[in-house]
Amino acid sequence: MKVLIAGGAGFIGSTVASRLLDAGHTPVVIDNLVTGRREFCYGRIFHEGDVADAATVDHVLRHHPDIEAVVHCAALIVVPDSVSRPVDYYRANVAATLEFVDRLLAHGVRRLIFSSSASIYEPGPDLAVDEASPLRAGNPYAHTKLVVERMLADIAASSPLRVLSLRYFNPIGADPALRTGPQLPTPSHALGRLVHAHRTGVPFPLTGLDWPTRDGTGLRDYVHVWDLATAHLRALERFDRLFTADGPRHTAVNLGTGTGTTVLELVSAFNALVDDPVAVVEAPRRPGDSAGAYTRSRLAWDLLGWRAERDLAAGIADSLAWSRRRELLLPDHPADDLRQAERAQRASAR
Numbered sequence: 195m196k197v198l199i200a201g202g203a204g205f206i207g208s209t210v211a212s213r214l215l216d217a218g219h220t221p222v223v224i225d226n227l228v229t230g231r232r233e234f235c236y237g238r239i240f241h242e243g244d245v246a247d248a249a250t251v252d253h254v255l256r257h258h259p260d261i262e263a264v265v266h267c268a269a270l271i272v273v274p275d276s277v278s279r280p281v282d283y284y285r286a287n288v289a290a291t292l293e294f295v296d297r298l299l300a301h302g303v304r305r306l307i308f309s310s311s312a313s314i315y316e317p318g319p320d321l322a323v324d325e326a327s328p329l330r331a332g333n334p335y336a337h338t339k340l341v342v343e344r345m346l347a348d349i350a351a352s353s354p355l356r357v358l359s360l361r362y363f364n365p366i367g368a369d370p371a372l373r374t375g376p377q378l379p380t381p382s383h384a385l386g387r388l389v390h391a392h393r394t395g396v397p398f399p400l401t402g403l404d405w406p407t408r409d410g411t412g413l414r415d416y417v418h419v420w421d422l423a424t425a426h427l428r429a430l431e432r433f434d435r436l437f438t439a440d441g442p443r444h445t446a447v448n449l450g451t452g453t454g455t456t457v458l459e460l461v462s463a464f465n466a467l468v469d470d471p472v473a474v475v476e477a478p479r480r481p482g483d484s485a486g487a488y489t490r491s492r493l494a495w496d497l498l499g500w501r502a503e504r505d506l507a508a509g510i511a512d513s514l515a516w517s518r519r520r521e522l523l524l525p526d527h528p529a530d531d532l533r534q535a536e537r538a539q540r541a542s543a544r
Contacts (some may be wrong), residue, residue, distance in 0.1 A: 196220040197430060198254065199260045200245045200294065201268030203230025204393070206419060207258055207302060208374040210265055211238060213423035219430075222258050224250070225268065228286075231524055234336065237243075240373050246290035250525035251297040263305035264298060266291065269338070272382045273313070276335035279390045279480040287338035292345065305433050306346070307426060310359040312415070313450060314340040317487040319406070321413055321454060324447050324491035325361075333482030343446065350443035357443065358429055358436060363415035363450035363489060365422055365463055366509035375419075375516035377524060384414065384457055385510065388464050389517045391472045398416035399477035400457060405485040411457035415450035415488035425449050428498040436497055448493050451502040454488035467514070 197214055200539065201207040202223030207230070211221035215238075226244040239258075243250030246270050269287045276283040298306065316330030317324040331337040366385045366472050367377030370391045377384055391398040394473065428448075429436075436445055455463075458474075465471035494500045537544040 195263065195430065196222060196258060196261050197369075198222045198224065198264045200224050200266045201230065201309075202263065202265075202544070203234045203240070204225060204267060205374070205376050206362075206422060207265070207267035208234035209369050209419045209423045210267065210426045211374050212369050213427050214369070214430075217427055220426075222254065222261060229270070229377065232376045233367060233524055235379070244290065245294035248354075251294060252301070255297065255301040255303070256397075258297040261303070263307065263433065264303055265309070265426060266294065266429075267309040268294075269309065271335060272276055273333050273335050273482040274382065275478045276338070283334050283338050284341075287335075288341050288345070291342050295346065295349060295355070299349075299355060299442060302354075304354050304356060305430075306345060306357045307341065307429055308312055308359045309334075309431075310343055310356060310361045310446065311336060311339040312361045312363045312450065312487055312489065313484070314343070314361070315487055317485070319409070321485060321487050322490040323448070323462070323487045324424055324489065325448055325493055332484050335482065343444075345527075347444035353445070355432070356437045357445075358433065359444065359446040360425060360429065361424075361446055363417050363448070363487070364420060365419045366396070366416045367418040367420060367504065367512040369423075370420055370512060371488045371517040372516055375513070375520060379520075385416070385531060386458055388461065388472060389513050392464075392468055392470065392514075393517060396474040397475040398461060399467050399476050400473055401483060401499075403476060403479045407456050407485060409456050409458045412483065413454045413455065413456050413486040413488065414460075415486075416455055416460070416509055417450050417502050417507055418509045420512075421502045421504055422449055424493065425498060425500045428500045434502055441514040447498070448489040448491045449494060449500075450489035453489075453506075454486070455506060460467055460506070464510050467507065467510055469513065
């Protein structure tokens with residue numbers, strides 16, 4: 195199967211591409227490289243461009259008329275950044291998706307998997323959620339994901355398009371073969387910041403100690419990115435069986451482990467695997483932060499035949515291995531940040 199992966203030069207998209215390659219499928223990557231890395235596309239079919247650019251998308255789909263499905267991972271994803279730059283996030287995540295889907299429909303694409311987020315939920319007192327839980331996005335990034343889900347559901351209801359929204363919890367780890375992993379030198383997520391603290395010898399900031407959890411730190415459902423990638427493979431293999439002729443044309447599925455881990459518990463698990471434990475320091479909550487959530491759903495197993503297989507320790511170990519590999523694969527240069535900022539500025543101006 196040939197599959198178009200939008201955002202396939204980023205962390206999750208590139209890992210999905212690797213998983214599809216390993217299973218004998220052909221990924222076609224489109225990415226504007228605002229945050230993605232060209233190095234992740236070596237040896238793969240790659241088209242540089244923005245999903246909001248109709249000419250680029252038309253070119254890709256005309257060049258690959260045998261594309262059978264699309265995985266849409268392209269997005270800006272940093273929560274605190276979305277609080278300070280909401281216009282950029284709505285433009286990149288919502289407006290660009292609308293333009294992208296318009297071209298997909300024009301070229302007869304019928305299968306779309308959307309990378310959504312568990313941040314759209316309003317968790318109950320125990321912080322557990324399933325697909326029927328109330329939706330209440332708590333920051334601009336989450337708002338964009340919720341808006342896109344609803345937009346895609348409306349479009350699917352009035353067109354031949356069928357859409358599966360996969361609601362990720364908290365991806366960690368890297369491709370076990372270390373072909374790809376988190377591409378940013380200083381990630382914003384907790385495990386990435388822990389790895390950075392370990393490498394640099396600085397304390398790890400505990401952003402908030404008054405959350406309604408068992409130890410006061412935020413709680414997350416950490417799911418290995420390779421497990422996430424496998425879920426996409428299973429979804430593509432079973433896609434047509436998920437939708438009946440007279441049923442809904444949009445379905446959402448949680449992708450998590452079903453286990454909630456607090457940030458302090460993450461630190462403890464991390465320090466158990468390294469020779470030099472990371473110290474912690476109290477810090478204020480970050481803009482857009484939340485107490486967190488974990489999934490209690492079996493729907494991924496019932497519909498996709500998928501459940502997470504790798505545990506927290508495996509995710510930490512692969513993250514540490516990737517941090518060493520990243521230095522060789524993705525060397526950072528002083529001009530990198532400037533070039534990335536310039537690309538982001540050009541993209542947001544479209």
